[in-house]
Amino acid sequence: MSAQEKYMESSGNIFKDLGFKQPEEMQAKAQIAYHISQIIRHRHMTQKEAAAELGLTQPKISNIMAGRLDGVSLEKLMLLMMKLNRDVEIVIKKKPRTRKHAHLNVVYA
Template identity: 45%
Template sequence: MNKRIVAGIEVEASTGNVFADLGLPDAEKLQIKSGLTVEIAKAIRERGLTQAEAAQRMGLTQPKVSSLLRGEFSNFSERKLMDCLNRLGYDIEIRVRKTPEPVGHLVLTHA
């Protein structure tokens, strides 16, 4: 990472994945789940849904929606989060492409 001094304080540029910056295992997976969770929260807000209404549409309980909206996504699989977005009216496209690197990466992009 790139370190520099700003106003007398050493700062380090992010890799773009806060989970990797913190040294957490499965950082790419956590970033994907976090991004999906943000999209779910935006969809609920844009549609003006209550937590109960969102829960019904996503096939969850209201307490699970509440947890999800507080950023507690560790108990959800990526597939379940994608299913929630589908049920909220979102299409999800998965694109696979070859990379020049020895190991590929998971990336969430927004349209």
């Protein structure tokens, strides 16, 4: 690596690394949208079929599947997962003392 090349170690959240506001929420939304897309693809559904099943328009499904999530709340994505027959469990716990800030994490089981 030359002296001019610079790099930054990732925090594990691309939205945080790029300086976005509310990066943990953005990452959680992206993770859930990814899994929604995977379920739709696994079921071999068209976007039009998925839209009908989920009560959305085809363009909205297209946006979600492409990761364009402006105007889509975390709550809405969780409700879509439930419509896709997935249980959504929210667990709130005290953060460890070893970590400075609390965080939001999505676990897909």
